Amino acid sequence: MQSNPLSILIRNPLAGVFFALLVIFVLSSLISPYFLTSYNMSVVARGLAFVGLITIAQSMLMILGELDLSLGVIGGLCGVVAGILMKKLGIHPAAAMGLAILLGAGLGLLNGLLITLLRLHSLVLTIGTAGIFGGANLVLTRGVAITGIPVEVQFLGRGDILGVPVPFVMMLVALVIAAFVLLKTPFGRYMYAIGNNPPAARMLGIRVDRIRLVVFVAAGALAAMAGVLMVARLGTAQPSIGDTWVLAPIAAAVIGGVATTGGVGSPIGAILGAGIIGIIENIIVLFGVSPYWQGIVSGAIVVLAISFDAISRRYMRRDAA
């Protein structure tokens, strides 16, 4: 009804999380003189890039009504596999990274096949497969990092394009592709339909299982990409890569308006949510909060953020009903 630009802006579901991100950004730059420095900005962007890739993957699965707890572990496993392929087996780095991402896609396919063929619950299944993939990581590395990643590979993790960190650029490219697919293509519409009501989607002739499989594969590949880029950034293939990529992306997606029950939200919102978490974690460090307290502080802020979101949603619904 009202169609002035301001009301459209306010009605947009992304407005809330975008506004929150803006406020936190401004507050952070006021609180700490170091926050807005170009060095710190590139630290935040680089950090956001890795979690961001997983967040894109996880938010697509969540929109579909699924959840994959093995994404972080897939990232870690594929990172060390890339390291082993190029350092121990002497395979060309580009081919090694390609194979590692292919492996990620394959592991996603495995998850997807078990879920669609056996009608397993994705959350529970991926707790199991996360254990297997993580175990494989330790078997392969015996817990020891693989060092000496070639310098040209390290550019992918450490380099800049026009002053913007390379991994961040890659994350943005992935985000644009994911957002286009979800919001502008039939495939994306089908994803929302499935997340809303799977039997009704089947009644419309949507190939529910095939779409689930494709998204699991894409999520696995994105996770592997995050792992490989992390290896490039560290210059070593650490077995612990991906350990912190499990819960933060889910929290980021929820903050960004993606429901754990499926069918709503978008990866753009999820990345904005990841941005909020990233900035908060950064400011905690800049502020010199004891590392022992960081978990409590960042966890409490997540709880606050989603509570605030839930309350404002309820308020808006009453308003609109």
Add this chain to the structure above:
Amino acid sequence: MAYLETSGLGRDFPGVTALNGVDLKIELGRTHILAGENGAGKSTLVKILTGTDQASRGSVRIDGRDPEADPSLYRSIAYVPQELTLFPQMTVAENLFMPFDRTGHGGALVNRRQLMEEAQTYLDRFGIEARPGDLVARISVSDQQLLQIARASTNAHMKVLILDEPTSSLTRVEVERVFKVIRGFLDRDHAVVFISHKMEEVFEIGDDYTVLRNGEKVESGKVADITEADLIRAMSGRHVEMDDHFRPAGPVTDMIMQVRNLSGARFEDVSFDLRRGEILGFAGLVGAGRSEVMQTIFGFLKATGGSVSVEGKPWPLGDTSRSVTAGMLYLSEERKHHGIFPLLSLRENIGLSILPLTVGALGISDRRERSEVQTIIDGYGIRTAGMGKRISNLSGGNQQKAIIGRAMATKPRILIFDEPTKGIDIRTKSEIYRIMKGLAEDGVGVILVSSEINELRRCASRIITMHNGRLTGEFDTEGTDNETLVGAIFGTEAKADAV
């Protein structure tokens, strides 16, 4: 004096007035029919009467007092929604007395034996054919419906019981059980508010009536003083021909679909033909297996044997996607579970089926989607405050029109309607009948599954009856009387009785 009374009741939502100046008087010991088309404001009124929504204007009096000053008064108003809201994986007794503290079974532990014994008295009183320990998922739909009513009456303060289409998924015999329960309430000096779109039921059980139209009260009085035609005119605001039939007029020509010895979940050895130019009706009791047959042909359920051919070519079973691509659509009676995408907008819900029209090189075109969806909204008379509204906020009739409009946009060759008018008002029913007739005359194969014999008689050229998973007969609608059809629906024993 009326026990429950409203005067000048109004409710505004942004941009819409859902209720305006509604006066209502509900007296104890009587059944009050609340009539009106979908979207007339019945649900809004019920929400205000039960205290889950607040009026913008006017007042509610319960037992002569203001419930806003004393919210405990709302406890005397019980509401049984149309949809089943039971806990299927819990027992009958647990369902009856949940939440336990409210029904005197509270405390830290629930006394199972006491719960079961007390449940039995309710089951006896309501004639529910289940044991207190049975899982709700295992008892019949009509028993579930009665259980839902029984649950409302475990509230000791109850004086007024509001039943929202309690019979929409019940057969004639089962409806009688609900009526018996209603009469029991009246004997105890309770009032019953009965919402239904089934005219024969309204006239059988109703004492008083109030008709709402577009949020306003248009008429009220005693049911004995009016005729069916009066009531329909009051609801729709215009004259509706009751004797109209919607059977396709053109000639019945070549074969569209042949089903041979099809078997699957809950049905066996089903064979029939569908021809161009006819509407083929499927009659039977709830649970006779009609929906299962259709869902199996459509590919939603697995077939265990038999075959289907369409226009002479073998039809692939077990794949809904191929069925839709090849031009077959099935519109489920379970609108909520199999039809709509509740969190998506009306636009997105319709948009899902018209993607070939709206996708360009740059993805789905907003502009094209808007205009295509608007065409469907206008063409099917879908009433909404805007295509961006969530479809779950639309009335049932408008949701159904959206689903039909969406289906038609794919230009199907075969369209299966499964109880398309369940919970839908009379005017919209006629619109749906007209759509089906038009389709059949245009050469689309139309199958109509319905539990209402009158609906089948008015629309179907030919009626196939099912009982207990098997076909029991096939009749030309012209020249077949109701007894014959009912006999076939109840299977051979009842048939023998009827002869």
